[in-house]
Amino acid sequence: MRLMLHFFRAYPRHTLTMLLAQLLAGVMEGISLTALLPMLNIAVGGTKTSGIGKSVTSALHAMGIAPTVPSLLMVVVAGVLLKSALVLLADRKVGYTVALVATDLRLTLLRALLGTRWEYYLSHPMGSLANSAASEVIRASTAYIHGTLAITYMVQCFVYAVVALMISWKASVVAFAAGCLLMVLLNRLIRKAKKAGRQETSLMQSLLSRLTDCLQSVKPLKAMGREQLAEKMLEEDTLKLNKALRRQVYSKAVLKSLQEPFLILMIVAGLYATLVLWNYELPTVMVLVFLLVRLLGEFGKMQRKLQELATCESAFWSLQQKINDANRQKEPNLGQKKVELEKNLRFDGVSFSYGKVQILKSVSLEIPAGASIAVIGPSGAGKTTLVDLVTGLLRPQQGEVLVDGVPMGDMDVKYWRSKIGYVPQDTVLLHDSILANITLGDSGLDATDAEAALRAAGAWDFVSAMPEGMQTIVGERGSKLSGGQRQRIAIARALAHRPALLILDEATSALDPESEKAICETLASLRGKVTMLAISHQPALVKVADRVYGIKDKAVVLDRPEPAMVSTGG
CATH class of the missing domain: 3.40.50.300 (P-loop containing nucleotide triphosphate hydrolases)
Structure with missing residues (x-):
């Protein structure tokens, strides 16, 4: 998450607004979920309400509202609507910030390149610099999207965990442990995606550098009938790039395919534990299973977004290195005297x-x-x-x-x-x-x-x-x-x-x-x-x-x- 910390420091207002909106959205959903338990209890004719269900009914009584199925449904609907509005606000802020990140990175790179010493250009291929202003900027700004979505899913996990704790600490501990186990077991796939992302960055630089050189020399190459030599070099880099992209696709597909059976397994285990081992009532079991599904689902989404972030991260650091290199060789401001060549x-x-x-x-x-x-x-x-x-x-x-x-x-x-x-x-x-x-x-x-x-x-x-x-x-x-x-x-x-x-x-x-x-x-x-x-x-x-x-x-x-x-x- 080092990259996300960099973005947070660079765009604190945008990021805090997004995080606050996501947190409030999670709270709204949490309120909706807490209203489910007493509602289901009433629906199945239960007479015993305890824990969080009792807190919800007490809150409704304090507001002068009878805890009936319609009133509880209204709480659920209101929470969902407020959550949707807050998520829309957060998504819009993320979209604006992504565009701002791409613009700022591109302008920072261009200013650094145009302000550097002449000697800098003698040792840097133009194709690589052009790739940084195009491909690497896009991938770096995309990394911000994946990172913020990973944080969004993390906030949702936190909300579900808190609600689950209020219902059953045993189920919460099991669900949290299962999520951590899932991340540990599948973390190797994230590392593979990160390695493939670094290879993509390196190969794209090489490919575009050679492509730029070949296109600038295409006339003499074609005149001598030697364009096939350039084609061979470009084909070699393109095939290597294809292998790196295939490794990314494979690691993403494996991660997703392994998450789904693990999720089903945990749901079955949760049903067995709550119904057979702990003898929970059906309304409680239904809410806990719902929370378990959502919690593990958000864990899976968070891990996939972290994997996406890992594939794009290298583009940002490559871009940042070029900016830093150019700034280190920045052309100094010499004197202030204006000359006209009059003598x-x-x-x-x-x-x-x-x-x-x-x-x-x-x-x-x-x-x-x-x-x-x-x-x-x-x-x-x-x-x-x-x-x-x-x-x-x-x-x-x-x-x-x-x-x-x-x-x-x-x-x-x-x-x-x-x-x-x-x-x-x-x-x-x-x-x-x-x-x-x-x-x-x-x-x-x-x-x-x-x-x-x-x-x-x-x-x-x-x-x-x-x-x-x-x-x-x-x-x-x-x-x-x-x-x-x-x-x-x-x-x-x-x-x-x-x-x-x-x-x-x-x-x-x-x-x-x-x-x-x-x-x-x-x-x-x-x-x-x-x-x-x-x-x-x-x-x-x-x-x-x-x-x-x-x-x-x-x-x-x-x-x-x-x-x-x-x-x-x-």
């Missing part, structure tokens, strides 16, 4: 390493505001690391990155990033309209801003020629567009919010020469309008640069000075 961006003796592997060593360079700078070098030389240092995604182990003379550690980094337009090598477009891909849902941008960005990126001609214009759906990852068109949309997206710095990280490396030339002509038209930092291992972008740096032996050297610096006021 320059400068590297001052910057060194960076991934573990023991040094990427950059004592790098010093300057990017004047309004200039177009190209950094060239072979793959793996450290060009993308340079970009990540500019954006603040990485922090140098030595030296400092400064914007307008302000060190990165003193900046409001989120504000600085809002001044950056970024075009990556692998252009990822949303499966949405061109307009949505440019604005990304930014309420500060509209169709006019999108059109201006498309024109600046040299994309307006082909977009306006489409039947639906900016409302054209680009397909998964922009698959309905050519490579050059996708890249121009990506440039328009980077320009839409009018950045101070435009970064192009290998933005033309995947294009054919003609498309690359066209993109370079577009970039040339932006010279002087925005500061540009182009990263490439190809020479095409060099032609549009005012200054060219090369990366060699982990150092950045001036490869070609500018012929004439562009005015920063342009």
